[in-house]
Amino acid sequence: MAAASISEAARRRRQIERTLYLAPSIAFLLIFIVLPYLAVFRMSFNTFSPMRLFVESFTFDNYVGVLSDPYYYSLIFRTLLLGTTVTLATLVLGLPLALKIAASGRRMKSLLMALVLSPLLINLVVRTYAWLVVLGDKGLINEFLLGTDLAASPIRLTGSFFSVWLGLTHITLPLMVLSLVGVLEKLDRRVFEAATSLGAGEWFILRRVTLPLVMPGIGAGALLVFCFTVSAFITPALLGGSRVGTVSTVIFEKFTYSMNWPVGSALVFVLLIINMGVIWLHGRIFGEHA
Amino acid sequence: MITARGGLELKDVHLRYGDAHALRGISLRVDPGEFVALLGPSGCGKTTLLRSVAGFAHPQSGHIYIGSKDVVSVPPRERNIGLVFQSYALFPHLTALENVCFGLETRGVNVAAARSRANAALELVGLTGFHGRRPIQLSGGQQQRVALARAIVIEPDILLLDEPLAALDRQLRVQMQTELKSLQRKLGVTTVFVTHDQEEALAMADRIVVMRDGRIEQVAPPMQLFAEPSNAWVGEFVGAGNILSGEIVVDDLGPTIMVAPNWRIRLPNGAKPDAGKALFVRAEKIGLRAPLDGECTLRVLAHRFLGVHIEVHLDFSGGTLRALLPPEKAALYPPNSHVAAVIDPGDCRLLTR
Numbered sequence: 001m002a003a004a005s006i007s008e009a010a011r012r013r014r015q016i017e018r019t020l021y022l023a024p025s026i027a028f029l030l031i032f033i034v035l036p037y038l039a040v041f042r043m044s045f046n047t048f049s050p051m052r053l054f055v056e057s058f059t060f061d062n063y064v065g066v067l068s069d070p071y072y073y074s075l076i077f078r079t080l081l082l083g084t085t086v087t088l089a090t091l092v093l094g095l096p097l098a099l100k101i102a103a104s105g106r107r108m109k110s111l112l113m114a115l116v117l118s119p120l121l122i123n124l125v126v127r128t129y130a131w132l133v134v135l136g137d138k139g140l141i142n143e144f145l146l147g148t149d150l151a152a153s154p155i156r157l158t159g160s161f162f163s164v165w166l167g168l169t170h171i172t173l174p175l176m177v178l179s180l181v182g183v184l185e186k187l188d189r190r191v192f193e194a195a196t197s198l199g200a201g202e203w204f205i206l207r208r209v210t211l212p213l214v215m216p217g218i219g220a221g222a223l224l225v226f227c228f229t230v231s232a233f234i235t236p237a238l239l240g241g242s243r244v245g246t247v248s249t250v251i252f253e254k255f256t257y258s259m260n261w262p263v264g265s266a267l268v269f270v271l272l273i274i275n276m277g278v279i280w281l282h283g284r285i286f287g288e289h290a
Numbered sequence: 291m292i293t294a295r296g297g298l299e300l301k302d303v304h305l306r307y308g309d310a311h312a313l314r315g316i317s318l319r320v321d322p323g324e325f326v327a328l329l330g331p332s333g334c335g336k337t338t339l340l341r342s343v344a345g346f347a348h349p350q351s352g353h354i355y356i357g358s359k360d361v362v363s364v365p366p367r368e369r370n371i372g373l374v375f376q377s378y379a380l381f382p383h384l385t386a387l388e389n390v391c392f393g394l395e396t397r398g399v400n401v402a403a404a405r406s407r408a409n410a411a412l413e414l415v416g417l418t419g420f421h422g423r424r425p426i427q428l429s430g431g432q433q434q435r436v437a438l439a440r441a442i443v444i445e446p447d448i449l450l451l452d453e454p455l456a457a458l459d460r461q462l463r464v465q466m467q468t469e470l471k472s473l474q475r476k477l478g479v480t481t482v483f484v485t486h487d488q489e490e491a492l493a494m495a496d497r498i499v500v501m502r503d504g505r506i507e508q509v510a511p512p513m514q515l516f517a518e519p520s521n522a523w524v525g526e527f528v529g530a531g532n533i534l535s536g537e538i539v540v541d542d543l544g545p546t547i548m549v550a551p552n553w554r555i556r557l558p559n560g561a562k563p564d565a566g567k568a569l570f571v572r573a574e575k576i577g578l579r580a581p582l583d584g585e586c587t588l589r590v591l592a593h594r595f596l597g598v599h600i601e602v603h604l605d606f607s608g609g610t611l612r613a614l615l616p617p618e619k620a621a622l623y624p625p626n627s628h629v630a631a632v633i634d635p636g637d638c639r640l641l642t643r
Binding site: 188190191193194195196197198199200201204208209212213 | 344345370375396397
């Protein structure tokens with residue numbers, strides 16, 4: 001009886017200790033993630049007032065406004081299109097690279113990995129400005145075209161969907177490659193030898209063995225790249241300018257220039273729901289295999 | 291069923307990885323339908339040899355014939371080889387049946403025919419009713435059977451097995467040895483089996499190839515290998531053999547080997563007394579008794595209980611010995627007691643060191 005209650009007390013104490021270990025991270029998440037989100041969530045139900053910034057209220061007008069305005073439709077559509085095309089591009093570019101890395105010897109592997117990771121060592125803003133240097137009216141490409149008389153006047157390359165897509169593909173490619181390499185590295189090489197000994201050629205192995213086995217990596221990479229892309233701000237802001245807005249750049253515009261915090265807040269939740277929807281979709285497709 | 295289509299022959303195969311010689315001139319003939327085991331310690335080159343035949347290791351020189359065709363420059367996927375790995379290497383995303391069908395698919399066999407052949411192969415390895423399961427839903431033994439079915443369904447010219455039973459527990463391993471052997475007999479497929487487990491090699495193979503350091507030390511049927519090792523190393527490696535060395539001294543009755551100052555063992559009849567040779571005697575041939583005055587005594591170091599026998603470890607001024615005794619005999623000589631060893635020259639062989 002006494003022994004039982006002692007062990008009960010010991011167990012409870014251990015449980016409290018365990019919770020205490022988690023306390024700092026829980027507190028951090030609560031203060032810096034949950035509370036700001038709650039504040040923004042509350043804001044999304046207020047009413048915008050040009051004179052007083054906003055008026056405390058409880059209305060769905062901001063959501064209704066966002067979801068019934070063709071301007072926001074095209075904004076959301078463009079953001080989703082950007083996320084999808086960037087994800088596909090990183091997959092098409094990243095898969096051959098990841099296969100090469102996984103099949104390389106130790107030295108070649110570290111060299112290629114360093115190359116893939118090197119962009120991550122440079123600040124995002126600097127990397128984006130580098131694209132302006134390449135694509136700008138007086139950038140490398142236009143200088144070349146003008147210098148060789150291939151074009152009479154500079155071709156406008158920045159401020160377009162293409163330039164945003166290009167910049168984001170470049171920035172997110174390492175995320176895709178890392179996800180794919182992580183899965184490929186863990187595969188048993190003997191499985192590929194078994195396939196070869198059974199008479200399978202390279203394409204047959206790619207289609208029937210490699211791709212099915214690397215699916216979890218494709219899923220994880222696609223999730224990372226898509227969520228990164230649709231919430232990216234600096235790259236679309238610098239390379240897209242005001243003409244190629246995404247949900248993120250418009251949120252920034254609402255909070256800073258037009259000072260319409262309630263609509264900006266509603267957009268924050270539209271973006272959050274898009275990302276959560278993609279995570280849900282990922283779980284539905286890849287949950288079983290993972 | 292499969293009929294033996296041809297044997298395997300290797301001629302002076304050399305393979306180096308940088309400075310490391312993995313194979314140093316391997317020549318070997320495997321007859322059609324024969325079951326050969328490659329036996330040796332890890333790093334002896336047995337797996338490299340197997341991978342060279344499969345086409346995944348690339349010898350710098352030499353010839354490998356499957357049937358009458360030199361396959362050295364033939365890519366692995368065109369060699370028509372059935373390969374079974376220790377890790378099974380099943381396709382984890384495919385069912386047992388799909389795994390077995392894989393090699394038929396690559397050969398362009400139509401789906402219906404492939405399925406019926408795959409089902410027949412699964413039945414042959416004693417695995418019916420599991421064709422819809424994925425590898426993860428199968429036990430180690432079942433996975434092994436799928437791997438085997440996958441390798442034989444393509445009717446390979448040569449079946450190569452790389453320690454296929456090493457990951458199984460002992461009871462299942464012994465059962466699989468018997469099944470694998472009878473399956474190989476039934477199919478008549480030329481088979482090369484890599485193992486470091488001599489018991490497995492002795493139990494299954496028609497002939498055993500003992501390898502060390504990239505070379506073949508001896509090729510012999512199991513019984514002959516056990517009884518007549520070609521040199522001292524093979525004698526020690528295969529089964530519990532003792533090697534005794536010492537100066538050869540000829541007395542009135544003939545040549546003896548002086549294994550300790552006060553212990554001479556008469557050489558077996560007809561043995562040529564050469565320097566650089568050592569006496570080989572199997573552990574179960576050594577008898578123990580109480581020592582007489584002035585006789586060389588051995589100290590019992592330890593007993594190792596092996597089930598039917600006890601292995602008694604002994605040491606003396608000339609080295610160490612292992613004797614295999616029935617438990618009731620071994621009990622007479624507990625650790626730290628002193629004994630004398632009885633060795634009949636008829637049980638000894640003189641071997642090159």
